[in-house]
Amino acid sequence: MLVKEVMTPKEKLVTVTQMTSVREALRLMKKYQIKALIVDKNSPNGAYGLVTFKNILQSIVAEDGDIDLLNVYDISVVPVVSVSRELEMKYAAQMMVKNSIKRVLVIDDNELYGILTMSDLIGVLMQESDI
Numbered sequence: 001m002l003v004k005e006v007m008t009p010k011e012k013l014v015t016v017t018q019m020t021s022v023r024e025a026l027r028l029m030k031k032y033q034i035k036a037l038i039v040d041k042n043s044p045n046g047a048y049g050l051v052t053f054k055n056i057l058q059s060i061v062a063e064d065g066d067i068d069l070l071n072v073y074d075i076s077v078v079p080v081v082s083v084s085r086e087l088e089m090k091y092a093a094q095m096m097v098k099n100s101i102k103r104v105l106v107i108d109d110n111e112l113y114g115i116l117t118m119s120d121l122i123g124v125l126m127q128e129s130d131i
Contacts, residue, residue, distance in 0.1 A: 003092050004085035006124050007106045007114035015040050016051070018073035022059060025051055036103055038112065039076045048105055048112055049078030052118050082107040083116065093121050 014028055015038040025037055039049030051072050059075045060067055082105040096104060096117045096118065104112040 001089045001124070003083055003087045003089055003106055003116055004089055004113070006089050006120050007085065007116045008120060009114045010038075010112050013038050013112075013115060016072055018042055018049070018071065018076070018078075020072045022056060022067040022070040022072065022075060027068075029053065029056075036115075037072070037077060038105070038115070039072055040099040041110075045110065047079030048082070048107065049076040050103060051076040052103075058098065080105050084108050085113050089121070089124070092116055096121070114124065 014032050014034060028037060028093060029035065031078055036050055039051055041048050049072075055075045055077070056067070059070055059104055063070065080101075081095075081101055083095070085106045085108055086120045092104065096116075097099070101130065103115055103117045106116055
């Protein structure tokens with residue numbers, strides 16, 4: 001099975017710019033009930049990023065609760081770990097487990113195609129196991 005058969009496609013993802021405020025990022029996460037946002041690349045040859053609840057929590061603690069002065073750029077992970085959509089899922093899963101990575105972007109030719117999460121992997125395992 002290939003990553004492209006398991007990933008969440010980019011059409012279902014929420015993307016923000018690097019200049020989006022942390023408060024707005026948090027609002028979007030709440031609205032869409034998601035735990036991560038894609039950070040768009042700032043140029044055709046730039047890198048995609050990711051901002052998660054963990055990044056936001058770390059920034060809140062570091063700033064003593066004052067997040068109004070921070071942008072996504074200040075707290076996101078750029079570049080983010082990525083895999084090809086043509087990669088066999090078992091290799092992506094091995095990499096994620098070995099390195100304790102919960103999410104990887106699916107990128108080919110520096111274009112975003114989706115995201116692969118631990119939840120996606122568990123879903124496939126449950127399907128295959130008839131759980």
